[in-house]
Amino acid sequence: MKLFMTTAVSALTVLGGTAAMADIKLGASVSASGPAAFLGDPEAKTIEMMVDQINEEGGINGEKIDLVLYDDGGDPNKARTFATRLVEDDEVVAIIGGSTTGTTMSILSVAEDAEVPFISLAGAIQIIDPVHKWVFKTPHTDRMACEKIFSDMQKKGITKIGMISGTDGFGASMQAQCKDVAPKYAIEILSDETYGPQDADMTPQLTKIRNTQGVQAILNPGFGQGPAIVTRNKAQLGIDLPLYESHGVASDGFIELAGAAAAEGVRLPGTALLVASILPESDPQKPVVTAYKAAYEAKYGETVSTFGGYAHDAVDLMSHAMKTGGNDPAAIRDALEATQGYVGTTGIYSFSPEDHLGLDLSAFKMLEIHDGGWTLID
Amino acid sequence: MDALLQFLLSGVTVGAVYALVALGFTIIYNASDVVNFAQGEFVMLGGMITVFTYQAGLPLPLAAVLAIAITSLVGVALNKLALEPARGAPVVSLIIITIGASIFIRGAAQLIFDKQLHRFPSFSGDQPIHILGATLVPQSLWVIGGAVLVFIGLWLFFTKTLTGKAVLATANNRLAAQLVGINTGWIMTLSFALSAAIGALAGVLVTPITLVGYDVGVGLALKGFAAAMLGGMGNPKGALVGGIALGLLEALTAGYLSSQYKDAVAFIVILAVLFVMPQGLFGKSTTERV
Numbered sequence: 001m002k003l004f005m006t007t008a009v010s011a012l013t014v015l016g017g018t019a020a021m022a023d024i025k026l027g028a029s030v031s032a033s034g035p036a037a038f039l040g041d042p043e044a045k046t047i048e049m050m051v052d053q054i055n056e057e058g059g060i061n062g063e064k065i066d067l068v069l070y071d072d073g074g075d076p077n078k079a080r081t082f083a084t085r086l087v088e089d090d091e092v093v094a095i096i097g098g099s100t101t102g103t104t105m106s107i108l109s110v111a112e113d114a115e116v117p118f119i120s121l122a123g124a125i126q127i128i129d130p131v132h133k134w135v136f137k138t139p140h141t142d143r144m145a146c147e148k149i150f151s152d153m154q155k156k157g158i159t160k161i162g163m164i165s166g167t168d169g170f171g172a173s174m175q176a177q178c179k180d181v182a183p184k185y186a187i188e189i190l191s192d193e194t195y196g197p198q199d200a201d202m203t204p205q206l207t208k209i210r211n212t213q214g215v216q217a218i219l220n221p222g223f224g225q226g227p228a229i230v231t232r233n234k235a236q237l238g239i240d241l242p243l244y245e246s247h248g249v250a251s252d253g254f255i256e257l258a259g260a261a262a263a264e265g266v267r268l269p270g271t272a273l274l275v276a277s278i279l280p281e282s283d284p285q286k287p288v289v290t291a292y293k294a295a296y297e298a299k300y301g302e303t304v305s306t307f308g309g310y311a312h313d314a315v316d317l318m319s320h321a322m323k324t325g326g327n328d329p330a331a332i333r334d335a336l337e338a339t340q341g342y343v344g345t346t347g348i349y350s351f352s353p354e355d356h357l358g359l360d361l362s363a364f365k366m367l368e369i370h371d372g373g374w375t376l377i378d
Numbered sequence: 379m380d381a382l383l384q385f386l387l388s389g390v391t392v393g394a395v396y397a398l399v400a401l402g403f404t405i406i407y408n409a410s411d412v413v414n415f416a417q418g419e420f421v422m423l424g425g426m427i428t429v430f431t432y433q434a435g436l437p438l439p440l441a442a443v444l445a446i447a448i449t450s451l452v453g454v455a456l457n458k459l460a461l462e463p464a465r466g467a468p469v470v471s472l473i474i475i476t477i478g479a480s481i482f483i484r485g486a487a488q489l490i491f492d493k494q495l496h497r498f499p500s501f502s503g504d505q506p507i508h509i510l511g512a513t514l515v516p517q518s519l520w521v522i523g524g525a526v527l528v529f530i531g532l533w534l535f536f537t538k539t540l541t542g543k544a545v546l547a548t549a550n551n552r553l554a555a556q557l558v559g560i561n562t563g564w565i566m567t568l569s570f571a572l573s574a575a576i577g578a579l580a581g582v583l584v585t586p587i588t589l590v591g592y593d594v595g596v597g598l599a600l601k602g603f604a605a606a607m608l609g610g611m612g613n614p615k616g617a618l619v620g621g622i623a624l625g626l627l628e629a630l631t632a633g634y635l636s637s638q639y640k641d642a643v644a645f646i647v648i649l650a651v652l653f654v655m656p657q658g659l660f661g662k663s664t665t666e667r668v
Contacts, residue, residue, distance in 0.1 A: 207384045220479040253494060257589055
C-alpha cells in the first residue's frame with residue numbers, strides 16, 4: 001500500500017510539476033500484498049526496477065515512462081477499481097498486471113472496453129483462449145506444463161501414472177488441464193488423489209497410489225507447502241517411483257523445504273531463469289536471464305523468482321512495442337502483436353493475431369534435482 | 379493390512395497436531411468463555427520466531443524456548459491491549475475482537491518476518507521408523523508426546539491446583555470469584571500467557587512436519603477449533619480425543635473412500651456428533667465439575 005501511495009504521489013507531482021505531457025504513461029496493478037503476495041511482490045519490484053532502468057537509459061525514443069503502480073491485494077474487485085482508475089483518471093496508454101487469474105479477469109474486461117493494451121502476469125489458459133484483441137500474457141499455461149511433463153514421461157516409456165493434486169486454485173486448475181491433455185500423450189491416470197492446501201500429512205493418499213497396480217510415476221500439481229510435504233512423505237514411505245512436480249514449486253525454496261535427500265531425483269518443468277548459471281553459453285536466453293538476475297539480486301538482496309521474470313518480460317515487451325507505437329494505445333497493441341522472436345526470461349515470444357501468448361513448449365526446461373541443486377535434462 | 383496401519387499412523391500424527399492446537403483453546407475458554415480465534419496465530423508465531431532465531435544462529439532448543447516466551451508476551455499484550463479495555467462487552471464481541479487480533483498478528487508477521495514458507499530440522503532426524511510395513515517420522519512421536527504431556531499438565535492444573543480452580547471459578551462467575559478473593563484480572567493475564575505458550579509449543583513441535591508461513595494459523599485454528607468442539611470446548615480430554623478422532627477420520631476417509639471427501643466426511647461426523655451431543659463428547663463433565 002505504501003509502495004503504491006508513494007508511486008502514485010510521485011507520479012502526480014511529476015505530472016503537476018513539469019507538465020511533461022509527452023511522457024508515456026504505463027499503468028500496473030499487481031497483488032503486492034495479500035494471499036498472492038508471493039507473486040505480486042517480486043512483480044511490483046521488477047516493474048519498478050525495469051521502468052527506472054529504461055528511464056535512466058534515456059527512456060523510449062527520448063520520452064520517459066511514467067509508471068502508475070497499484071497494489072490490488074489479490075482482490076478481483078479492487079483490481080477492477082484500479083484498472084478503471086488507470087484508464088479513466090490516470091489515462092495510461094498500456095497496462096501490465098493481474099498477478100492472479102482472478103484479478104486478470106477483472107482488468108481484462110476494463111482493458112477490452114477502454115481499448116488499452118494489457119499484458120497479464122497470470123497463468124490460466126482462459127486469458128488468451130479465446131484471443132481477446134487487447135490482451136496478451138507472458139507466463140506459460142498450466143496445460144503447457146502438463147504437456148512438458150507428459151512428453152518427458154513418454155521419453156522414459158511411462159504410460160500409467162498416479163496423480164496427487166492440491167485443492168487450491170493452482171492445483172485444481174493444473175489437475176484438470178493434465179487430465180484433459182493426458183490422452184494426447186497416451187498417458188493413463190490410474191489414481192487421482194487430492195489434498196487440502198494446509199494438510200500436514202499425505203501418506204494415506206500416497207499409500208493408495210503405491211498400492212494401485214501398474215503405476216509407473218507420480219505427478220503432483222500443487223503450490224506452497226503441499227508439494228514439499230508430498231515429497232517428504234514419498235521419501236518416508238520409501239516409494240521407489242519417479243516423482244514429477246509442477247512449475248509452481250520451481251524455486252530453491254522447494255529443495256530447502258523438502259530436504260535435499262527427499263527431493264533427490266524429483267523432476268519438474270522450470271524456466272531458464274531458475275537455472276541461469278548452468279545454462280550453456282549457446283542458449284539464446286542466457287544473457288537475458290543473467291542480466292535480470294544480477295540486476296534484481298543486487299537491488300533487492302533476494303533471489304529472483306519465475307514470477308518476477310513474467311513481469312520483466314511484460315515490461316520489456318511493452319517498452320519495445322512503445323518504441324514503434326509511441327503514445328497511441330492502438331499502435332502499441334499492433335506493435336505487440338507483431339513481436340517476433342523476442343527473447344525473454346520465460347521463453348522466446350512470437351505473437352500473432354491467433355496467439356497472444358507466443359510461447360511454445362521449448363519455454364520450459366525439464367529440470368531434475370540432484371545433490372540439492374538443479375540439473376538440466378534436455 | 380500395512381495400508382490400514384499407515385492410515386492409522388498418519389491419522390494419529392495429524393490428529394496430534396490438531397489436538398495440540400485444540401488444547402490451546404481450553405484455558406482462555408475456561409477463564410472467560412471466549413473462543414480465542416487468534417490461537418492459530420500463536421501457533422504460527424511459535425514456528426516463525428523459532429525459524430528466524432534459529433537462522434540467526436541460536437541453538438534450536440534455545441530458539442524454541444525464546445519463541446514460546448515471546449509468544450506468551452504477545453498473548454498477555456493481546457489481553458491487556460485488546461480484551462481488557464472491552465471487559466464489559468458480551469462474549470460475542472470479545473470473540474470478534476480475537477478475530478481482529480488474528481488478522482492484525484498475521485499482517486504484522488508478514489511485515490516483520492516474510493511471506494515465504496520455512497522449516498527447521500526435525501528434532502531427531504528424518505529417518506523413518508518402520509512398524510510392520512508402515513512408517514512414521516520421529517517428529518510425529520514428538521508431536522504425539524507433546525500433546526499427551528500438555529494434556530496431562532492441563533488436567534492436573536484444572537483439577538489439582540488452586541490457580542486452576544480459580545480459572546474455572548472466574549469463568550463461572552467473575553463477580554463471585556472476586557468476592558472470594560480471586561484476582562480475576564491476574565487470572566485472565568495468566569490464562570492468555572499459558573494459552574499462547576501452549577500454542578507456541580505446538581508451533582515448535584509441528585513446524586518440521588507441516589512447515590510454517592505467516593498464514594498457516596488460519597487453517598490450523600479452524601481444524602483445532604473443530605477438534606475442540608467435537609471433544610467438548612474447555613475440556614483438555616475433549617481436545618485430545620477430538621483432535622485424534624478428527625485426524626483418524628480424515629486419514630481413513632482419504633485412504634478407503636476418497637481424498638476428495640476427506641474434509642467433508644470429517645465435518646459431517648462433527649455435525650452429527652454435535653446434533654446428538656451439543657456439548658461435544660466430553661463437554662458435559664466440565665459444566666458439572668464447576
